[in-house]
Amino acid sequence: MSILTIENLSATLAGKRVVDGVSLTVGKGSFTGLIGPNGAGKSTFLRACLGLVPASGMVRLDGVDLAGLRAAERARHLAYLPQERETAWAMSVEAVVALGRLPHHARFAAPSERDRAAIEAAITRMDLSAFRYRAVTSLSGGERARVLIARALAQETPVLLADEPLAGLDPQHQIALMRLFRELAAEGRIIIASMHDLTLAARWCDRLLLLHRGRAHAEGRPEAVLTARTLEDVYTVEAFIGAAAGGLIVQPVDLSQKKDEDDHG
């Protein structure tokens, strides 16, 4: 039973406390949505979990302190999809996905049967077969995003931390990705993904962590976290929250516009 325990995680950047004492415990099979307004600290929280920014607190996977591991070993535990999708070199899609296997074999070693199977599975899952020999630099933003997700999948880690994986994807691929994350969780992985689409977060995540000014403002099941009051307090928007088959629909609305129309109509 894998359990990821994040205790009192804090990070300070340029003298500002950007992540402030955030704790979260998630077990295998869970898909957690990390939500919060721009600048709330979501990316920094994920990067702090990975040891990519100086942080205090503790991140443990099944009791193992991840900060104490060497980079390659940590990469066998945690895969990370960064927010930045730029790729500098004109490598083929297949070669980029294969980079996900680097933590699993000795430098310069030929890919094993297992490596090849993981690369194939990731390419198929991300619907990239038609692109496999294309240079990543020739792909559209959304296609490139899918390549980087495939690279993280090929890493075959028990934990996947994804920073805005939905950004740049069309609705069909957004839903496919949320379904995939649910499947990966059902296979026993731990998924934490930051996102801004609250309806997708509510429908597909089994829990949400809402960050606000670096702190955990709310955490729990989507219905408990996504209340009109919370959305107003944290996002300073009013929202239509409706129940529909498959989960909540959360639609921020500008109620002042409606009021103006009523007043003048």
Ligand SMILES: Nc1ncnc2c1ncn2[C@@H]1O[C@H](COP(=O)(O)OP(=O)(O)OP(=O)(O)O)[C@@H](O)[C@H]1O
């Ligand atoms: N390298 C840095 N130096 C100084 N401040 C930083 C740095 N990186 C991030 N910040 C600040 O930390 C805060 C949190 O940023 P972060 O990127 O973690 O937010 P976020 O919740 O991911 O936002 P978004 O939804 O806009 O991606 C912001 O105020 C940001 O300006």
